[in-house]
Amino acid sequence: MRQFMKLFKSLLVAPATLGLLAPMTATANELNLKDVSGYSSSEEVRNISEFNPAEELAVTNSRVDGLEARLNNFEAGSFSETTTASFSVDAVLGAIDGNASATTGQGEETGFDFQFNIGLSTSFTGEDSLDIAIDNGSATASPIGAKMGFDTGTSLVVDGVTYSFPVGGATMVVGDATDVSATYTGACTYSAFTDTTLDDCGTGNSIGAGGKGVAASLGYAFDSGFSIAGGISSPTTEIVGDDADLYGLNVAYSTDSYGVAVGYAMDDGGTGAETTTWGLNGFYTFDLASLSVGYETSETGGTDSSGYFVGLSFPEVGPGSVNVGAATTGLFADSVTEYLIYEASYSYPVNDAMTITPGIFIEETAGDDLTGVAVKTSFSF
Secondary structure, three states: OHHHHHHHHHHHHHHHHHHHHHHHHHHHHHHOHHHHHHHHOOOOOOOHHHOOHHHHHHHHHHHHHHHHHHHHHHHHHOOOOOEEEEEEEEEEEEEEEEEEEOOOEEEEEEEEEEEEEEEEEEOOOOOOEEEEEEEEEEOOOOHHHHHOOOOEOOOOEEEEEEEEEEEOOEEEEEEEOOOHHHHOOOOOOOOOOOOOHHHHOOOOOOOOOOOOOEEEEEEEEOOOOEEEEEEEEEOOOOOOOOOOOEEEEEEEEEOOOEEEEEEEEEEOOOOOOOEEEEEEEEEEEOOOOEEEEEEEEEEEOOEEEEEEEEEEEEEEEOOEEEEEEEEEOOOEOOOOOOOEEEEEEEEEEEEOOEEEEEEEEEEOOOOOOEEEEEEEEEEEO
């Protein structure tokens, strides 16, 4: 087997070697080495310019330069010059005390989770953008990883493909596994620690509406600070069909110190009950902090439910920033017991590529309340 591999390598190397020797052989023939030896004879001295080895060397160099240019062109064309890639890694170490999971019941669980994300972006006109998200993470999420919203699955998976482009003065976003709210403008300065209703400032079903599969979203921003947007999403490629399509609208106004946004979403339910949701959020910035609030209400089959959020952000506390917030864990009807979640976190950048965020949260449940403590480390490169 080893001898066979040596023979195989020789077969690969031989054509390349012959290709390199070919220009040298041609040069030797053109110089006629026998005649050249005569130039050193004392009987006859000839003009060296008759065979001009410098000219022959220039011919050989030009061939090498041409080959190098072709290789450079090949390398440049193999990866678009307008394509950029971004990478991020998040890791969390933490523990939950309480009814941490349905399988283990009450108790304390400590877990370590990670996720790895790749973002590819390409522009074809300078005004458009083709974006691809590729994710992976821990094989399964621990209770703390699930609460932080970490991706799972050790295989790299395409998590979304979107294409954004201008339409007049507006921006259009279409894609698979993207959100109806891709072009929406919110009015919230709060940075959440957990992946709960706090993460969407209490308006995740309206202003932060997701998607069911393929989606299209169109938004326009006016110079005055106003913006308007709308979108539609379907679980299949058949938009506005028999499936449960999701429609949404958004209007917002913001300045440097305050802002307000309104969102509407309608899920036609397919063959089920229709759900309509209204959301409102806003922020106001003080000298030392920024206050963000959110409210959402929905109606399904004649039943109304609502939820709310409030958060304070302190952008400059030592080398980092502090966020403290509270929200309902979902939308609750008037006749249903309402549960809240509270959190506090401190985020500080170690450098431009690394950020450490320790935090704590308490979530009310029908059984024991959940108390979680975790440290999240984020890398970007």
